[in-house]
Amino acid sequence: MLSFLHYHAPEVDEKFSEGVYKKYLESLDPQKLYFLESEIDEFYPYRKKLGNAFINGDTEFFDLSITHLQRKIVKLEALSKKILSRSFDFSKEENITLDEKNNSYAKSIQQWEDQWRKYLKYLTLIEMTTSKKEAEKEKPENSNAVSEESARKRVLENMTDYLRQFKMKKKSDLFSVYVNAITSQYDPHTAYFSVKEKEDFDFKISGQLEGIGAILQDKKGYATIAELIAGGPAWKSKKIEVGDKILKVAQGKHGKSKNILGLLLSDSIRLIRGKKGSVVRLTLQKKDGHTEEISLVRDIIEQKETFAKGAVLEDEDKNSYGYIYLPEFYFNPNNKNGRNAASDLRKEIEQLKEKNIKGLVLDLRNNSGGSLETALDITGLFIGKGPVVQVRRNDGKKETLSSNIKSPLWKGPLIVLVNEASASASEILAGALQDYKRALIIGGPQTYGKGTVQTLYPLDRFRLSEKNMGALKFTISKFYRVNGSSTQLKGVQPDLIIPGRYSYTKFGEKDQENPMKWDSIGAIPYRRWENETELKNVKEKVKNRIQTNPDIKFLDKLARSMQMFEEDKTVPLQWKKFQADKKERKEKNKAFDSLKNYTNGLAVTSVSIVYPLEKLAEDQEKEWKKNMGRDIYLGTAIETLRAYK
Template structure:
């Protein structure tokens, strides 16, 4: 009887899954059919460019707009996030403080069915259009007006006129928090998700300016050390990372750039005054790439601080530039842009970060051991450039003696080994995850598949409980107290809540900063 119930449940689920797959395939082919020649041209050209290296790409005009938004964190629009729901641009998020949010007439779930670029132009039907093309119609210059025809969730049709404004993608901007330990000593945690800059406005918002302001404000709080979190930071502006490294190193060479077997150019920081001379820890992972690796490498090579995190960073040691094709071919219409690799960068010790990345001084246990099965690093990409090296920069001034750095590393490793409960939980999680390595084959027998799927579900439930236990245990074992620095935005509140899930890594970094205070500075 139980078997029959399970069999019926399986076949009901099978029908639902088949319907979802059918809808997905129909939607996929609908989007394929409405793609224009320019869209296919972009796909075709990128097949060719990818044969040179993973970071040489052609951007169509609309793809360049998306790139500029991602790297600058700013765009001009109405402040909504849209999702394609079977051809209908549907509102899934209102950005706090944006024109749509202030207007109060647009709600999550509403559909935008027509757009007039300005109030005097004719409205254009955007139902069935590619979402990125719909978004381009809605966006426009700051201060200009756009007329939207909205289909409300209740079916009513309504016209809304909005004035476009500068919309910020706040999640990529630097943010900080002050951490108090059990002695009420203060430590600054700075999260830098990207080395952002504005390609169209050199005086616009950028990572270096924001980092400088944050460090100055943290110093007023009499902090004992700074932790910079650049996990998942894929890079960005080379100029910004040179300036940021200078805040901690002063007026010194930060890296070299050039082509293999050719003369290299030394890039120096022009910061005459070191902004922060105290203890410094850089937190990295396998997704810390490019500019992140320049910062981590410089801090490590000068023995200015400790690098903590994964075995190594991503391993992207190449530099790209973007050029508009209209510079070379004079057409009235936009031809798009080409992002292509022009140089490699090298650490002050002469080594390239290409493929090898930067090794952490202290390797933290991984919470998600499945990462080791995923091939996502530079060395796993198609046609990556090879590793090479050059002459090191002579007469490097070390900030701390090697003995002091080794002593801090020893204390941290000793602490990590001492926390047996943590290690036990990690090992249990690892053994559970290794029970089902990335399976390529699945049984077509419903009963076999059902029971295998049931085992995976039970394993996932166990992993979830263990992760919760890990977080709870970490909070009790490392009693640190978070106090948000500066006015709280929604993004800061969300970030602050997520810090609790990261308690173990952050706590050990704070312990390392405390160890720094026990040694004299050179």
Template structure:
């Protein structure tokens, strides 16, 4: 990152020192931050966005949407007043002017305080669930309330939705109790309705308590990130408190459920399951799920919709052995209650691991690589390259005839290890091209002529394989070294970021945080960018993410796809039947009833995701849910699928498993999942058919 520092001229630093003396208001740090950010973004970003009227309008829309995604607070008169700044924000940033931010921020606080009054008034009276009415949750298309009266009506319907959801659950509980005991007296509907309103009232009170804990700095950070996100989705500002969390090193274990969560509008969304963690082992929680309620064991569910992500995580995590009950909105629109026993999430399970599989009398190896990891802070650091070498050597001793390398859900990691691991499967040569802004791309090569594995290789990917995973998969595809099988395309993240400490550019006695900045772009050795396009599989396997918005291409302000000149490389070209195997697999997939069902399910999921209408009549609401559940039941056969394959630990690990019950449980869970994995099965089918040219063996020997 030394190159970047020279992009900031000395005159800029000097001008900042002078600007500190001329700040007139009580927030000089904020104005200085604006100036520093503008220069760092303009001078350091790989593809800087121009500060103009279009930029201003995007920041305007983003900030208002971030504060009020569900249009619960602002009315049309507020928007009309704000709109006079729509094309002026770029000028305000240049002039260290925060007028727009102050206006919107102060009005937001005012409107939020007003809602504290009328939500209580709404919940003071019973809801009539017999009235035929509905509410469309597509907030992007819905207008702002024309006045406070209409705003209160919006709130009434949204609160009624929350109450109806709880009421429906309580009715189901009562019916279940009666089914188990015919003498049980079902609670009157009026009592259940009152209990449901009380639960919503409690949730709302707790929501506003947390809301009031948010500081000015929290909201200002939101505004700043509305500016940074215009450059690309991976460029973001860390205020000092967030930067501190970012800097904290992992202790090696964490007690919780083993899921990475992200804020999506008002929801807490699952974006990754940690391999070997409690949620991964339990099996019901999936990437894309929205967590709407959290309950502790024997406790009442807490509604976390609208809650800050940090607060939501505090309720979800907890001590080893305790249970957390999550109410989850699945990507098919159904609701599921999932109980997960918290455990220690060990980093060990994010390391390379392998399994030996028997198929029709032949032996193959499956290697799972959850991420491309490296640790420069340890003297004898463990990294994915050395671990991969070791795992391949162990599998060679098992006399495996081919390898499946599983990169599904691998979000990337170290560029260095991606290059080194690529080198384990090819002779020396280029692996990836890395380009800074304004200069020619630099070809990064494997310089070691040794090939660790020269046999058949299949690489398994999906839509969540990103960054370093895509570099490796692209290299294997360009060299024709491996068959790439999996999702229609990988995630499509072809950029690299660096964290810049902003304190090096000022002389204030305050910490102003850091900026995660996109500084480079990756290109394949064939010249194409991984950006947006990702890696298109040689063999496409239908999966539930096929039609959903989940990749880089669906992110706002993502950098564009482009090309550079190809590097000089020689295709491996030592398979005897490469194209024939791919065609054979495609025919097999087309005739596979389970894959056809998965594709049908994926299309249904997309339609369900687009259905935003909520019925506020109990009977209609119940019918809608039951209809979704009935349709969802059609696809249960997908989860019930199993193979006749047998997976075991390599010989070296079998002794460890006998002496380590925890490891034994983890491997048992993994092997159980592998046996039910239709994607692994088809990858092994491909591996079974792949043959190496006899001439290659002659040359090799």
């Protein structure tokens, strides 16, 4: 499939092989804590052979590496108990480097053990300094022995639990790590999904799954209720509480119960999930120790954070403006008639229009993309019928994708908020609205820079096996704006730039391994919006205000300082120096919090009805409104809308 259908398949040669080798070892042992240099020497002869191994279906290198890793896990279990049984010397001057590029593999077992001693010491320091008791009492160096012992005990519990879960994994569970080292050589977005990973992907992209509506955590081998989703079957039953442990799972009214104690959490979740309307029986150990069987009817569970959310904002002059936050271009890959971002956004706009808003802000910050078709429909809500994006396939053929919505739903002033994490479909929408001169784009220096299109193909379609083989996500085409420019690497450059936390750090397509190159094709005819002159005048007015705004200048200064901290990954393991280093980093991050004193003067007078709020979400809703009032980007957006006539 990759050889014939990928947009730009690389040659499977020695360079390809070395890329797979490097990526796989980085994924398997990122901090170089597991393998010895002698083991890497044993792996080294494979570095130029993995391309041929890929073509021939040879997994010898994978089998060898996992065998070595599994042996190390067994040794590490005994070593961590030994190290954490004794107090650490926090007066000793030593550091740990948390930068995989500058770390090296241990040359001997003694050096390997010392690497783990430092790492466990580092984890213990974190436990000590994040302990509530430690923070409250602020004990001096010589009086924290009890705290140190408690911290070591907690680290040992966590390590024991981690190693227990790892030992339960089969080679097949780790195989996707190896396969994805291969697919990563094609581009950053080509990937293999195991059956479990495909289920998680579908949930993420649709915001929906079928189950009981509970978030689970693994606690010492017990699948434990960590959170109940408002409106879900578990929440409605009033019989399940946070902290309950699930001991057994049975299917249907008469199915035999299966003990899930010690099972991998992902496997337990697969037993608990199921089709809407089906019955699942859970044997619970309640917090008081007694056991109880609960019968639940599964239902569709919605993750409210995925869906569009709107509000009406009032400025100090009682002018009303609309605001819509769109976290993803969601759709249901298994149901074309299911819920999607375009239909929800239409409802939000219709609702906001009834409030007589003077302008609209569409927030695409941190929106990593989703459905291309949904992006076309949403663009049409603002431009009506017309070309939105050009697509070029791997065979060189070009196609123009258009909105078929006859008339725009919103014709008034429009602002689009973006940041460095706005990617893919977000860039298609923002780029089209910018090219049409339909909206002003506000955000960091550029968006993420993902100008490629992927498709998802179930591998069991080949019928090579009765077994479900998962799915392959791979790049089939590149997209280009109507002006002919690609967003690949360069992203969308906003009309009005406000720096963000990640503006000067490595965060984008250009900073990934094996990204596709930027290029351009010819522009296609499109009709710009009628108020282009007014939009230009508004841009110039607000641009001058942004450049002189002291809060934005301060934000820029902080963003630049984050770059320095990202590059410095050496941490001292001496108590006083560790505390001083942690305090300095905390104060740098706290500096961003000082912007919480900023207020944009906006009042939230009504909120979205697309996703009705349940009682359990009231606190979150209050916090959301509060944060909107402190949002400097939103304040600038409303200030820009006020500049319209």
